Amino acid sequence: MFWLKTKIIEGEGSLRALSKEVKGYERVLILASKSMKRHGFLSEAEDYVREAGAEVFSIAGLPAEPSVETVEELLPKLGEEFQPDLLIALGGGSVIDTTKALKVFYDVPELRFEEIAFIDRFSKPKPVPRLKTPLIAIPSTSGAGSEVSAASVLKKGEVKYNIVTPDIAPDVAILDPRLPRTMPAEVARNSGLDVLVHGIEAYTTKVASPFSDAMALQAIKTVYKWLPLSVRGDEDARAKMHYAATMAGIAFLNARLGLAHAMSHKAAWIGPHGLLNAILIPYVMKFNAERSEYARRRYGEIARELGFQTTKDLIEVVKELNEMLGVPQLSELVDEETFVSRVEEMAEKAYRDGLVAFNPVEPKPEEIRELYLKAFYGE
Ligand SMILES: NC(=O)c1ccc[n+]([C@@H]2O[C@H](COP(=O)([O-])OP(=O)(O)OC[C@H]3O[C@@H](n4cnc5c(N)ncnc54)[C@H](OP(=O)(O)O)[C@@H]3O)[C@@H](O)[C@H]2O)c1
Ligand SMILES: [Fe+2]
DSSP: OOOOOEEEESSSGGGGHHHHTTOOSSSEEEEEEHHHHHTTTTHHHHHHHHHOOOEEEEEEEEEESOOOOHHHHHIIIIIIIIIEEEEEEEEEEHHHHHHHHHHHHHHSSTTTHHHHSSSSTTSSSOOOOOOOOOOEESSSSSSTTTTOOOEEEEETEEEEEEEEEESSSSSSEEETTGGGSOOOOOHHHHHHHHHHHHHHHHSSSTTOOHHHHHHHHHHHHHHHHHHHOOOOOOHHHHHHHEEEEEEHHHHHHOOOHHHHHHHHHHHHSSSOHHHHHHHHHHHHHHHHHHHHHHHHHHHHHHHTTTOOOOOOHHHHHHHHHHTTTOOHHHHHOOOOHHHHHHHHHHHHHTTTGGGGGGGGSSHHHHHHHHHHHHHHOOO
């Protein structure tokens, strides 16, 4: 099966499509990050909403890598102050994920994060009832794919958990390449590497299909060819990466993700999501390829799409890309004592992460621990 709920509007200046998309709504709330306000995109979006005759409210300054607390702080404003009939998320994956979670608790206030989040793959969370408030997502980074995905990723304490339900997949995504052009190089790199890992993991899960494969491969090829230029600020490359991010999102919406994401979510206290994935993926690929004929074949297929031959080549390509883009070692992000003291707990939690079930190989907790340590010592 392949599905996509989100209507996708793309192109230079496509932000103006908002004026058409919000027609008929009365109270529109825009949630935005600091940079979207700073670069004038928030006021531009507000103007389009007003043009359509709706009342517009906004909250700017939403944080990166959001937590359950972020959502709890904002929630009363929605219910008591704004009472929106349409939500717009204007920012990176962090803003979109925050808005998705707000939508859940605004529509069904009696729900609690702990009962609906995928905390542990061995116990099923309570299903989220049907939600009603529509959501338009306007990504400003080219990475998370949250503008089409059915997931919201939030930190609880120091690790990340997912809420997953088709109803939080945005109704509309507007992909205007003007927005990601203002990303600093580091954000372009980190979010762009997330696209690569989405592509590679979605292509190699147990539930990949020819339709998710097409999206995953196109995303991977785009990253390989255009990410270095995009990081340097090339405008055309930024646009290509922007669309590739959504394609990878469509791939993992359907094919899900694997062990690298399970591990990065549990290491979320160390650094940005995309960066952690980029550091972990070569180790995860080697682990999978050594244990699964299917994984070897699939990595080989990706390698050949990029003009190489084997899994080994692909791992080298990913490592070289990381190096070229200045991706640090894990040991540069966290000190040895802290990391080693937490590795056991991270491995146990990653083992229990729902995404492990889609990985081509089911690892044991001690194997995940080994992988974390290999990534730390750069072996
Ligand atoms: N839901 C899903 O399916 C899914 C999938 C993968 C990852 N994720 C999640 O998504 C999050 C990462 O999202 P992301 O990689 O898109 O990055 P992000 O965390 O949304 O943004 C990172 C930083 O980039 C800045 N920024 C964003 N767009 C900018 C622009 N156009 N110009 C200037 N600065 C800009 C923001 O700064 P300001 O704060 O100053 O604006 C922000 O602090 C993680 O929490 C991850 O877990 C979700
Ligand atoms: Fe990701």
